[in-house]
Amino acid sequence: MSFNKLANGKYDLVADWKALERIFISPENEATRKTLVKYMEQILFGLHDFLKANVGITEEASLMELSDWFKDSTINKNPTRKLADVIKGIIKDIAPHAVNVASPYFIGHMTSAIPFFMVHLHTIVAALNQNVVKLETSKIVSIFERQVLAKIHRLIFKFDKDFYNLHIQNPDSTLGSFVEDGTLANLTAMWVVRNTALKKKDNFDGVEKQGINAAYKAYNINRCVILVSQLAHYSLRKAGGVLGIGNENIIKIPMDHENKLDIIKLKEIIHSFDNQTKILAVIGIAGATETGSVDPLNEIAEICSKHNIHFHVDAAWGGPTLLSEKYNYKLSGIEKANSVTIDGHKQFYMPMSCGMVYFRDSKIMDSIAYHSAYVNRPGSVDLGIRSLVGSRAATSLVLGSALDIMGSRGYGLLINHGIDTAKEFANELKKRKLFQIATEPQLNIITYRIFPESLKQKWNESSHEQKKDINNTINDINITVQRLQREAGKSFVSRTTLYKENLSQVVLRSVIMNPMTDINIIIEVLNEQEELYKTNFDF
C-alpha cells in the first residue's frame, strides 16, 4: 500500500496506518486524482485493446501450465503489489489467458460482448456500495429498485397502469426479486411454489416451519412433482434437490418434433398421478439453454389454469425477446404465467451476474418472508424480507439505467439481429453438404452437426443397431472438430448432446448475441470447421 524507495531503486511495500488512511479518504490533491483516473483508463482500454488485438479466444498455454502459476496458498504479511501493478498484471498475465467472450467469433455460450457503458454503470454500483437488504443501507436505491422491478414485471405480465400505481411503491407488495443468477431465480420460484402449495392449515404450521416430512403428513401425500420440458435447465433439478422434494421428482415431459414440450404427453402425465402426488408446478421454457426453443406457453397456461397448477416460465434466456416488436410474438402466453425467471447478464447485456424472478401475484412472496431483530422488521420497506439472498449489490441501478440508455428499441435491434442472423446461419448450413441442422433456430440459438455425405447414404440403409455405430462415428468427428477449433484459438462454438431417434447425438451449438457477429463471421467459422474435418477425417 505504501512504499519506500530502497537503495537498489526498488520499492519496499509496507502496510502502515498512514497508508491505510490514504486509501480510505477521498484524494485531495490533483496528482492523486489523476493517477486514480489513469488506472481507470488502463482498465477500460488496456483490457479492451488486448481483446481487439487477439480476436481469438485464448492464447496458447495449457491448463497445466497455467495451473502452475497459481499454486501459492499463503497470504503475504506485507503488501506485495500496488494497484498499478495489479492492473498491469491483469492486463499482461491474466487477460491473455482469459476467455475473450467479447469476440464476435465467440459464439458458443450465452456470454458475449457488453456495451461499454455497462462497465461505467457497474462501477457506479461499487462506488455507492449500497446494500439493498435493508432501507437503512440503501434508502433511495431500494425505491429505485422497486421501479425497475415494476418495469420488467409490466413488460412480462402487461397489467394496466392502475395495477402498477397500486403496487409499485407499496411495501406490502412484492412484484419480484433480484438474485445472483437464473439458477437462484428458479430456486426462488420453486421455493415460493412449494411453500404456497404446502402452506399452513389446521394444526399444521406450513412446510417452511415444519419441513417436508410433516407437510406430506398434513396434506396426506407422499410426493411432490414439478413437470418440465426435457430441455429444462439443470438448475430446476437442482432446485428440486435443494428444496427437499428430490430431484427425481422434477419430471421431464417428452418433446414434440420441434423440441417443444409435448402438450398431449403433458396432459397424460398430469392425469397419471394418484391423489398422493401433488403437482407443484409446470415449467415452460422460453429459450432453452441448448436449443433456444420455446415451449407452447399458451397451451401450458390453459392446462395449468384448468388444473389449478402454478405455471412458471424459465425465460432466463429468452425474456428480453419481449422488447422486440418484430419477435415478441414468439413468447406469446408468457403473460399468463404465475412466475417468470429472467436474466440480466444474458440478453439485457449486463455484466455478470444478475438474475431476477417475477410473480403475477404481488402477495405470493409472503410465503418466504423472514424477519430479524436488527433489520427487516415487519411492515418495513426492506427488500431483504422476501428474498433468498441477504446482503446484495444494487444491480438494479445498472438495469434501470441501461433501459433508459437503450430504450426498448435499442434492445429490440439486438434481439432482431440475433434471430435474423441465426436464420441466415441455418440457410448457410443448408447450402453445405457436410452439415446437418439438429434444431432450427426458434430464437437466436442453432444446433447442427458435421454429418459427411458418405455417412448420410449409409445411414438411410441402416438398421437401428448400425445407426448407433454411425452415430458414434459422427459424435467422435464433432467432438474432435469442436475441440480442435477451440484449441486453434480463433473461433468457439460449444457442443452439447441431444437425444433424438433414441440416440445421443453430439451437436455443435451457436448462440448469436454479439451484434458484431454477422454472416461473414459465421461463414469463416464454418469454413474452418470444414477444413478441420477434411484434414483430420476425410478418409
Add this chain to the structure above:
Amino acid sequence: MSFNKLANGKYDLVADWKALERIFISPENEATRKTLVKYMEQILFGLHDFLKANVGITEEASLMELSDWFKDSTINKNPTRKLADVIKGIIKDIAPHAVNVASPYFIGHMTSAIPFFMVHLHTIVAALNQNVVKLETSKIVSIFERQVLAKIHRLIFKFDKDFYNLHIQNPDSTLGSFVEDGTLANLTAMWVVRNTALKKKDNFDGVEKQGINAAYKAYNINRCVILVSQLAHYSLRKAGGVLGIGNENIIKIPMDHENKLDIIKLKEIIHSFDNQTKILAVIGIAGATETGSVDPLNEIAEICSKHNIHFHVDAAWGGPTLLSEKYNYKLSGIEKANSVTIDGHKQFYMPMSCGMVYFRDSKIMDSIAYHSAYVNRPGSVDLGIRSLVGSRAATSLVLGSALDIMGSRGYGLLINHGIDTAKEFANELKKRKLFQIATEPQLNIITYRIFPESLKQKWNESSHEQKKDINNTINDINITVQRLQREAGKSFVSRTTLYKENLSQVVLRSVIMNPMTDINIIIEVLNEQEELYKTNFDF
C-alpha cells in the same frame, strides 16, 4: 444512445444500428476515449465529493416523497438518457438520498467505507466479464479463483504446504465456493451437511435425488435438527426452511452470561434427542451479527468430534479477525470446524457482495455436484459443478488482488483499529451515567442503551412485573432517540432487541469498521444521544 440536435437546441435520442455498433466496439478515436475516461472520473470523484460534503447519512426527504419520484412502470421505446445524463442524475438525484455508508459517523451496520482501489478492482471484473461457472468462459480466472480459495482455506484451517500442493489445482478437490453472500454460504454449508448425513445407502439413492420424505424413511428418523446459538443469524433458520427440514428444527441453545452458546446446555440438548432425530450440525458463531460475540469454538469442536456431528462456524463477520496477529486468538478453535462461512463484503472491505463457504474435507462438496450436457461435464475443472449458483462474476479477482495490495498486516491494522476502538467506546460509556452497556465488545461490535439514573434506582427496588414496566419505558426512550438521531442525519447507530433477564431489551448497536471512526467521533455520537434524550425525555 445516438442523438440528433433538434431545432429547439435539445437532443432527440434514437436507437439505431450505427449507435449500437458504437457502444460495442472499443472506441478508436482519442476524443471518445477521453469522454469515457471523464465519465469514470465523475463516477469516482463526483460521488465521493458528494459524500465528503455530506457527512451525515442522508439529506432530508421523506420516503413518501422519494417514492413519488419512482412510479413509472413503462420502458420507453426510445432512449431517454445518455450515459452522461445517467451519471449526472445519479450524482445529483440518487447519491444525496442514498445512504452514506462511507461516513465515519455511520456506525450502525456492517457496511462501511471501502478502500478506493476496491472500485477499480470491481471495474476490472466487469471489463473482463468472465463467467466462472465454466472454464470455457473464464479459463485462467477459474484457476486464479482456486488459488484465492486455497489462501482463505489455509487462513482458516491451517493445513500444511503438502495439503495445498495436493488440492490447490486438483479438479477433483473443492476447498470452498464463492456465492452471493453469507446467507447463501450458510445455505450451501447446510445443503452439503444434509446431503452427507442422508446420503445413498442400500436401496436409497440419497436425499438430493429422492427427497426428505424418502430419506427419513430410509434412515428411520422423523426429524433432522441443527443446533445454533440464540444469536445465530436468521439465514440459518432460512436455510432450514429452504432445505425442507423445517426452520423450527433450527434449535436455539441458550447463551451464557457472555452471550456465548452455553456448552452445558448444548450437551444436555444433544443427549435429549431420541434415535428418531438426527443432529445434522452444531453451528458456532464467530462474530454474532447483533453483538459480535464469539461462541466457545474449541469446546463445541470437542463435543462435535465426540458425537461425530458436523461443526459449522458462521464467521461471516468475524472471519478476517484471523488476519490480526493481535486478535486472531479470539477465533481459536475455528481451525477445527468442518465448514466455515466468511464474507468478503464485510471485513475484507470488498464492495457488495461476496460470500464464501469453506470445507475442511476437499471431497464433501461432491454431495451437491450437478452436471449438464452443455457445460460442467464430469471430470472437468468447471467451478459450477459444485456450487449453489450457476453464472457468476469473477469476484475472486477482487479478493485475490486486495490480499496482495493490503497484505495480512494491512487487514490486521483495520481489525485492530475496530476492536481497540470498540473497547474505548465501552470505556466512554462507563464514564457516562446515562448509559448502560448491554454487551461488552468481544470483537468490534458493542450494544448499549440509554438507562437514566432515576430509573436505575427504581429498577433495583422493583419486582419483575415492575421491571417490565420500567423496561418498556427504557425501550421507548431508546427507540425514540435512535430514530431522532437517524433523522437528524449526522450520525447513525442501529438498534436491535436482546432477551435478557426475561425481558425484551431494546439496545443501540454500533459496529466499528471504518478506520476513520475514532473515539472523538464516538464522543460526538454519544453527546448527540444525550442531547436528544435531555430534550425529549428529561422529565
